[in-house]
Amino acid sequence: MNTESKIGFDNQKYLKMQSEHIRERIEQFGDKLYLEFGGKLFDDYHASRVLPGFKPDSKLQMLLQLKDEAEIVIVINSDDIEKNKIRGDLGITYDIDVIRLFNVFTKIGLYVSSVVLTRYDNQPTADAFQSRLEALGIKVYHHYSIKGYPSNLQYIISDEGYGKNDYIETSRRLVVITAPGPGSGKMATCLSQLYHEHKRGKNAGYAKFETFPIWNLPLRHPVNIAYEAATADLNDVNMIDPFHLEAYGKTTVNYNRDVEIFPVLNAMFEKILGESPYKSPTDMGVNMAGNCIVDDEAVCKAAKEEIIRRYYTGLCDSKKGLISQAEVLKLELLMKQASVTPDDRKVIAAALKREQETGAPAAAMELPDGTILTGKTSNLLGAVSALLLNALKYFAGLDDEILLMSPHVIEPIMDLKVNHLGNNNPRIHTDETLLALSICANTDDNAKKAMQQIAKLRGCEVHSTVILSPVDERIFKRLGINLTCEPKYSN
Numbered sequence: 010m011n012t013e014s015k016i017g018f019d020n021q022k023y024l025k026m027q028s029e030h031i032r033e034r035i036e037q038f039g040d041k042l043y044l045e046f047g048g049k050l051f052d053d054y055h056a057s058r059v060l061p062g063f064k065p066d067s068k069l070q071m072l073l074q075l076k077d078e079a080e081i082v083i084v085i086n087s088d089d090i091e092k093n094k095i096r097g098d099l100g101i102t103y104d105i106d107v108i109r110l111f112n113v114f115t116k117i118g119l120y121v122s123s124v125v126l127t128r129y130d131n132q133p134t135a136d137a138f139q140s141r142l143e144a145l146g147i148k149v150y151h152h153y154s155i156k157g158y159p160s161n162l163q164y165i166i167s168d169e170g171y172g173k174n175d176y177i178e179t180s181r182r183l184v185v186i187t188a189p190g191p192g193s194g195k196m197a198t199c200l201s202q203l204y205h206e207h208k209r210g211k212n213a214g215y216a217k218f219e220t221f222p223i224w225n226l227p228l229r230h231p232v233n234i235a236y237e238a239a240t241a242d243l244n245d246v247n248m249i250d251p252f253h254l255e256a257y258g259k260t261t262v263n264y265n266r267d268v269e270i271f272p273v274l275n276a277m278f279e280k281i282l283g284e285s286p287y288k289s290p291t292d293m294g295v296n297m298a299g300n301c302i303v304d305d306e307a308v309c310k311a312a313k314e315e316i317i318r319r320y321y322t323g324l325c326d327s328k329k330g331l332i333s334q335a336e337v338l339k340l341e342l343l344m345k346q347a348s349v350t351p352d353d354r355k356v357i358a359a360a361l362k363r364e365q366e367t368g369a370p371a372a373a374m375e376l377p378d379g380t381i382l383t384g385k386t387s388n389l390l391g392a393v394s395a396l397l398l399n400a401l402k403y404f405a406g407l408d409d410e411i412l413l414m415s416p417h418v419i420e421p422i423m424d425l426k427v428n429h430l431g432n433n434n435p436r437i438h439t440d441e442t443l444l445a446l447s448i449c450a451n452t453d454d455n456a457k458k459a460m461q462q463i464a465k466l467r468g469c470e471v472h473s474t475v476i477l478s479p480v481d482e483r484i485f486k487r488l489g490i491n492l493t494c495e496p497k498y499s500n
Contacts, residue, residue, distance in 0.1 A: 017307030018062035018298075026297045028074040031218075034295055035078070035182050037286070038214025041206065043199040044295070046187040047219030051113065056220050058491065059235045059312040060298065068220075072119060072185065079183040081114055083107050084125040084152075086193045087135040096190055100479075104138045106189035111147060123148040123177060127194030130154065150175035152194065152201060159273045166280045171204035191243060196270075200277055207281050214286060215278075217267075217293045222247045224261045224291050225299040231312035233262055234347045238319035241336045241343075253289035261291040313349045314470075314491075320344055320351075321493035325476050328496040354493070356472035359383055361495075364474040370499050372396045374490075375470040376403070386436070389419050393473055393481055394442040400469065401446075404462035405455070413456045414442075414449050439484040466490055475499040 035042045048056075051069040064070070072079060086094075089103045096106055107124060114121050124142055126135050129151040139149045152174040155165050164170050177184075177198075184202070186195045199215045206213035221236035233247050250263040252271055267290040274293075278285035287293050302308055323340045326332045344350065351357050356373040359381045363371035369386035372393045376382065382403060384396025398413055407413075422441055426432040437445065443463075449456035467489030474495045477485075485492040 015304055015307040016062040017302060017304040017311065018060040019301045019303045020062050020064050020067055023063070023067060023298060023301040024071050024074065026300060027071045027295075030295050030297050031071075031075060031183065031216075032078075034214070034216050039212035041179070041182055041184060041211060041213040043184050043186060043202050043213060043215050045195045045199050045215070045217045045219075046185050047195070047217065048221070050110075050187055053220070055235075055239050055315070056298075059232050059315050060302065060308055061311050062303075063298075068218075069117070069119075073117065075183060076119055078181055079185055080120045080122045080179060080181040081185045081187060082123050082125060082177060082179070082198070083110055083121065084127050084186060084188045084193050084195055084198050087126045087129045087132050089190075089193070090126075090135045090138050091132045094190070100483075103189040103193075104134075108142075108145070110187070110189065111145075120181070121147075122179060123150055125150045125152055125175075125177060125194075125198055127152045127198060128154045148178075150177050152198060158197070159270065159277075162273070162276055162280060166204060166277060171201040172208075174201045174205075176205040177202060196274075200274075200281070203278075203281050215293070216295050218295050220296055220298050222262045222264055223299040224250070224263060224294060224296065226262065226302075228260075228262050229346060231309045231316065231347050234343050235312040235315045235319070236264075238316050238340055238343045241319070241323065241339050242332060250289050250291045253291040256288035261289075263290045263294075267293075313347050313353065316340075316344055316347050317349055317351060317354045318491060318493050321472075321496075324496040325494050328476065328498075354470070354472065355381060356470050357493070360472040360474050370473070370475040372471060372473045374400050376400070377468060389416060389423070389436065390442065391434075391436045391438065391481075392475075393471070393477060393485075394437060394439050396471065397439055397442060397466070398446070398459070400466060401459035401462045404465045405458040407455055407458065411455055413453070413459050414445050418445050418449055438478060439481045443484070463488070 031044065051066045053065050053068060057063045057065045085103055085107050094103045095101065096103065099106065111121050124147055126139060126149060129135060142149050155170045157164055159165065186198050188195050203213055203215055222233040226233055228247055228249060237245060237247055246265045247262055248265055248268060250261045250268060253259060253261045271290045275285045320340045323332060323337045327334060327337050356375045359373035360371050360383065363373060363383040363385060367385045370392045371386065372384045374382045374396055382396065382399050384392045384399055386392045387395060399409065402409060402411060402413065419437060422437055422445060423435040427435045446456055447460055450460045469490050471485065471490050471492045476494045476498050482492065
């Protein structure tokens with residue numbers, strides 16, 4: 010597929026429309042709105058890939074338009090602290106991510122009022138984490154597991170259920186409930202607060218902000234299929250919202266967990282508030298992203314590319330023993346539903362052909378103008394390191410035969426790796442390649458020209474014929490390059 014991308018999403022319209030819609034929802038409830046924030050508040054690269062024009066920090070920028078009215082509460086499941094649960098995209102534990110989120114939000118001027126430890130049961134690691142948070146001046150609350158949740162409404166909505174949870178002191182009209190990942194207890198925290206606010210005689214409401222699935226796109230739209238591919242590990246399934254169809258005669262899309270839990274939520278709203286403000290899971294949402302798509306063909310194309318990338322990520326994760334074969338089969342099914350195959354990703358065939366020609370691991374890159382470049386394995390460089398240099402030379406208008414780095418610079422790095430750091434592979438990784446290039450740029454004009462092109466790598470497509478090291482994977486992610494790999498190791 011040609012990666013020459015058209016803008017398919019109006020980001021400025023989104024920022025304005027989304028913030029206005031949230032303000033309207035606050036007014037609907039009066040005193041306070043608890044807004045469950047699903048997905049990533051920032052660094053939402055999935056959204057920016059499938060909705061070209063969507064900025065990775067769009068949701069954060071939208072919140073900044075409401076910063077004087079909003080405060081943030083971060084929730085984390087105490088069991089996740091105990092298990093050292095790790096964020097797959099960042100490679101850090103959930104507890105470390107809570108501190109990271111706190112620092113990021115605070116630095117840009119958003120008010121984080123507290124952290125809630127959900128499913129708290131005096132876990133030693135949770136207590137240690139609480140001490141660490143309090144040493145940083147962060148207020149901490151406890152929420153507990155509730156027997157019979159979510160079906161035993163009589164017990165849940167009582168002083169022994171939600172009433173046992175700490176009441177979270179908040180001071181602003183919009184309270185954003187966010188978390189380092191799924192299963193943290195965001196919705197339960199919102200409902201617990203509704204119970205406590207109602208007992209105190211305050212008018213408080215609940216709403217949900219989740220970008221995907223996009224409720225006003227068709228069920229089998231590639232953007233919604235791409236969301237299923239992204240959450241294959243959670244076993245989420247997009248479906249028509251039957252409650253919305255019955256109430257309004259309109260077809261909208263939601264996902265199975267929200268549809269399954271809605272009757273319980275509805276009953277909770279009725280018990281806490283006297284009547285439910287919503288007739289469907291779709292009613293609970295405030296997402297306006299579907300209204301800001303300006304080129305459906307562009308977003309369809311981008312979403313289909315993402316589905317193939319997710320499939321190859323699944324193949325590699327299966328090879329590493331991280332996911333089951335059932336998840337891979339689900340990803341294959343989603344590709345069929347989106348009418349795409351690996352042949353639609355041009356860099357795959359180019360990389361495999363280069364590997365066949367050289368008899369060693371190879372890689373290929375597709376540039377925004379559709380040009381395909383390749384990189385091969387040499388004595389000094391791995392295939393992806395060579396590919397990066399070839400791309401930088403192309404962008405700088407330099408001849409392919411020009412050496413950007415002298416062997417005299419590379420060989421000492423190889424010596425250090427093998428003879429002092431115990432590495433078996435002497436070839437330099439992508440991070441070492443870029444560092445060596447930056448050193449050469451001080452004395453070599455060509456290297457300097459190449460270094461000035463690094464920003465142009467963002468959005469390029471790359472395929473490697475072998476699974477890369479974690480170091481190389483991280484570098485590609487930081488450069489904004491969309492990487493896929495064949496599910497095999499180099500040796």
